[in-house]
Structure formats: structure tokens, C-alpha cells
Amino acid sequence: xxxARFLTLxxxxxxxxxxxxxxxxxxxxxxxxxxxTNPMQAxxxxxxxxxxxxxxxxxxxxxxxxxVTCHGADxxxxxxTGSALKAPDFASAAWQKAATEPAMAQAIREGKGKMPKFDxxxxxxxxxxxxxxxLGKP
Ligand code: HEC
Numbered sequence: 001x002x003x004a005r006f007l008t009l010x011x012x013x014x015x016x017x018x019x020x021x022x023x024x025x026x027x028x029x030x031x032x033x034x035x036x037t038n039p040m041q042a043x044x045x046x047x048x049x050x051x052x053x054x055x056x057x058x059x060x061x062x063x064x065x066x067x068v069t070c071h072g073a074d075x076x077x078x079x080x081t082g083s084a085l086k087a088p089d090f091a092s093a094a095w096q097k098a099a100t101e102p103a104m105a106q107a108i109r110e111g112k113g114k115m116p117k118f119d120x121x122x123x124x125x126x127x128x129x130x131x132x133x134x135l136g137k138p
Contacts, residue, residue: 058120059127066118067128075135085114096136104129 053061064073070082077087088095108125111117120128 055121055123055127058124059131062118062120062124063128063131070115075132087115090132090135093136096133099132101129101133104132 069079070085070087071077071090072079072082072087075090077083077089079087081087090096105125106112107115108118108120108128118125
């Protein structure tokens, strides 16, 4: 992560005709250090500040942080909130058969019934849909 950042700076500096200056580089704070934040606890934007996580990794963090409370790690919706809101059982063959990828993606992006919407990048939404599909495979 750090290396990628220095590479970017090197490119910027080389691309500039004027002498390199520290202006605009900002002051280093512990928050700038990729290793100091736990990606499982940090918000997506800061976990990915250096563009180092793939869509799949972001989806898996998002699933743990935002979806499991209702859908459960196994996707069956057997959590207190999931039961109260009647979250569907993603492990059910009947549910999987009726569900379509576009409808799942739409539910994630725009919300559906009691499910809130999630403003996530398209590749992350798509990886979440793949994850929900995989939960239906025995
Ligand atoms: C507050 C509880 C809650 C949270 C948090 C939540 N969901 Fe849901 N989700 C629901 C409920 C309830 C439904 C059923 C909606 C309906 O059919 O009315 C649902 C439905 C869905 C569906 C099925 C949509 C369809 O095709 O019918 C998908 C896929 C889904 N959720 C994925 C996610 C993902 C991914 C996340 C995390 C980014 C998430 N959910 C977070 C409660 C939640």
C-alpha cells in the first residue's frame, strides 16, 4: 500500500516541470498509514484509500459489516433482526430459483421493502450478488 503511494508521488513529481515541492502533500498522520487501520472495522472509503482492495475483498468486508446482521453469515436470515424483518432464506433452493441477478442488484442498490439501500460501487454490488448466489449452493 505504502509502495503504491510512493510510486504515485514519483510519477506526479516526474511529470512536473517545476522543482518538486512539499506543497499539497499534506502532513502525515497515523490515519494515512494503511497498516494502522483494521479493514474489518474501518469504513470502506478509508480501508480502500489506497485502492488496494479488490471488489471481492470489499464485498466480503461489506457483507460482514452491513449484511450479516439481517441475513446471517449463512444467508438464512435467522438473526434477531433478520427474523423480525422476514429476511429471505438465501440457502433455499426455491428462493434461489425465483431470484434473478438484476433484481438482487437492484435490491442492494435501491433497497427493497424493509431492506435499506446501499450506495456501493457497481463491482462490489456485483460481487455481493455472486456471494448471495453462492450461499444457495449446498
Ligand atoms: C436491515 C436488515 C437488512 C440489511 C442490513 C440487509 N438486508 Fe438484504 N434484505 C432484507 C429484507 C427484509 C429483504 C427482503 C425484502 C423484500 O423482499 O421485501 C432483503 C432482501 C435481500 C435480497 C433479495 C432481493 C430480491 O431479489 O428479492 C438480497 C440479494 C439482499 N437482501 C442482499 C443484501 C446485501 C448484499 C446486504 C448488505 C449490503 C443486505 N441485503 C443488507 C434485510 C436486510
